[in-house]
Amino acid sequence: MTEAERHKLMLDLLRDRPFASVRDLQGVVDASPATIRRDIAKLHATGAVRKVFGGIAAAETGSAEGVTARPFTENQMLGVAAKKAIAREAAALVQDGDALIIHGGSTCYLFALLLANRNVRIYTNSMPLAATLWQNGTCHLTLAGGELYREPGIVYAPHAGPPDFYASKFFLGAQAITPTGMQESHPLVVRETALLLERADEVIVLADSRKFGLRARNPMMPLTRIGTLITDDGLTDANHKMLMDAGIRVIIARRTPDFS
Numbered sequence: 599m600t601e602a603e604r605h606k607l608m609l610d611l612l613r614d615r616p617f618a619s620v621r622d623l624q625g626v627v628d629a630s631p632a633t634i635r636r637d638i639a640k641l642h643a644t645g646a647v648r649k650v651f652g653g654i655a656a657a658e659t660g661s662a663e664g665v666t667a668r669p670f671t672e673n674q675m676l677g678v679a680a681k682k683a684i685a686r687e688a689a690a691l692v693q694d695g696d697a698l699i700i701h702g703g704s705t706c707y708l709f710a711l712l713l714a715n716r717n718v719r720i721y722t723n724s725m726p727l728a729a730t731l732w733q734n735g736t737c738h739l740t741l742a743g744g745e746l747y748r749e750p751g752i753v754y755a756p757h758a759g760p761p762d763f764y765a766s767k768f769f770l771g772a773q774a775i776t777p778t779g780m781q782e783s784h785p786l787v788v789r790e791t792a793l794l795l796e797r798a799d800e801v802i803v804l805a806d807s808r809k810f811g812l813r814a815r816n817p818m819m820p821l822t823r824i825g826t827l828i829t830d831d832g833l834t835d836a837n838h839k840m841l842m843d844a845g846i847r848v849i850i851a852r853r854t855p856d857f858s
Contacts, residue, residue, distance in 0.1 A: 599628050604637055609646060612656045617785035619653035619756060650749055655785055656815065680806040680830035683851035685709035687828045688769060688804055692718060696766055699794050700727065702752040702787070703771030705804040713737055721763040723752045723790055742790075750784050760793045768798030772805040774812035777840055779821050781814035788816045800825040807832035821846060 604627045611618050611626055623634050642649035647656065685708040692698065694717040700710050702724035710720065710727050714735030722728055723742035731739050740763055744755030770791065774781040780803070782788050795801065801823055807830050821844035828849040841848050 601637065601640075604629060604633075605641060605646075608634075608637060608641065608654070612647060612654065617650070617653060617655045617789075621756075622653065650747075650784065650786075652745070652747060655783075679853045680808075680832065680851070681705045681708050681804075683830055683853045684804050684806060684828045685712060687849050687851045688802065689713060691767070691802065691826070692716070694718065697721075697764065699763070699765040699768040699798050700724070701768070701770035701791065701794065702727070702750055703804075705771045705806065706769055709769060709804060721761060721765065723754065723794075725753055726751050728753075747786055750787055752786065752790060754786050754790050758793075760796045763797055765798040767800050767802055768794055769802050769804060770794075772803055772809050772818075774814040775803075775805055775809050775821075775837075776811075776813065777821075778817065780818040780824075781812075782816050782818045783814040785816055788818050791818055795819065795823070803827045806830050807834075807837075810834070810837045 607626050608618070608623055611622065620631050620634055624631065627634060627637075629637070638647070638649050638654050641647045641654065647654040681704060684705055688709045689712040692713060697719040698713075698721070700706050700720055700722045702722070707724065707727050707730075710722070710731065713720065714731055714737060716737055719738040719740070720731065721740040721742070725746055728739060728741045731737060742753045742755075742761060744753050744758060746753055772780050773783060782791075801819075803824050803826070805827060810833070821841065824844070824846050826847040826849065827841055828851060830851050830853055833850065838848060
């Protein structure tokens with residue numbers, strides 16, 4: 599099989615899914631993993647696909663409002679004041695004895711730090727969060743099993759089902775929020791979220807006001823699936839109405855100098 603034929607088969611596979619692992623590609627391309635990785639690098643260089651940890655993802659649409667997934671360490675540095683204010687409001691919703699699912703993401707990370715020494719049970723797929731709670735916390739911690747995907751900072755098992763953990767509340771962040779729902783660039787985050795949604799009574803989204811009006815490639819969930827959304831005081835009246843019309847409880851976190 600020629601290189602051009604391999605590239606065509608790889609692109610054809612991405613038409614039916616947002617992400618394909620090296621193992622997935624081996625199923626359709628008669629080549630070694632090393633050859634596939636070289637092909638991925640070439641396709642990424644041309645802009646035909648996005649190279650992500652463990653495989654390839656469909657290229658972004660190029661919309662002026664579109665966003666791509668930033669690494670966790672980079673995202674930590676953005677909108678810190680708003681994120682800390684949101685984290686404090688989220689912590690106020692937690693009661694001692696609660697079982698919680700906390701997704702990866704920088705706002706959820708700051709929120710979970712406030713729970714480190716509280717009497718709660720936490721399930722997380724976030725490697726940065728798990729490492730910090732292990733070193734500095736006393737709460738009960740359950741970590742997702744699987745492989746570490748460094749770009750989003752999550753642990754994920756491609757063929758696993760929902761975890762054997764049930765929570766009263768599922769806290770997660772958002773990359774983009776639109777009238778049609780939450781969107782995410784990284785396909786692994788979308789897959790993992792779908793599994794975790796089956797294991798929680800209430801969904802609570804932590805999203806600063808910058809996330810409204812952005813667009814990402816993959817739909818994650820409709821607005822009607824969200825029970826509570828916590829954001830900062832930069833939320834516009836139009837976006838507040840959009841959330842209220844979807845039946846979402848909206849909590850506004852006030853940014854203060856204490857959270858700078």
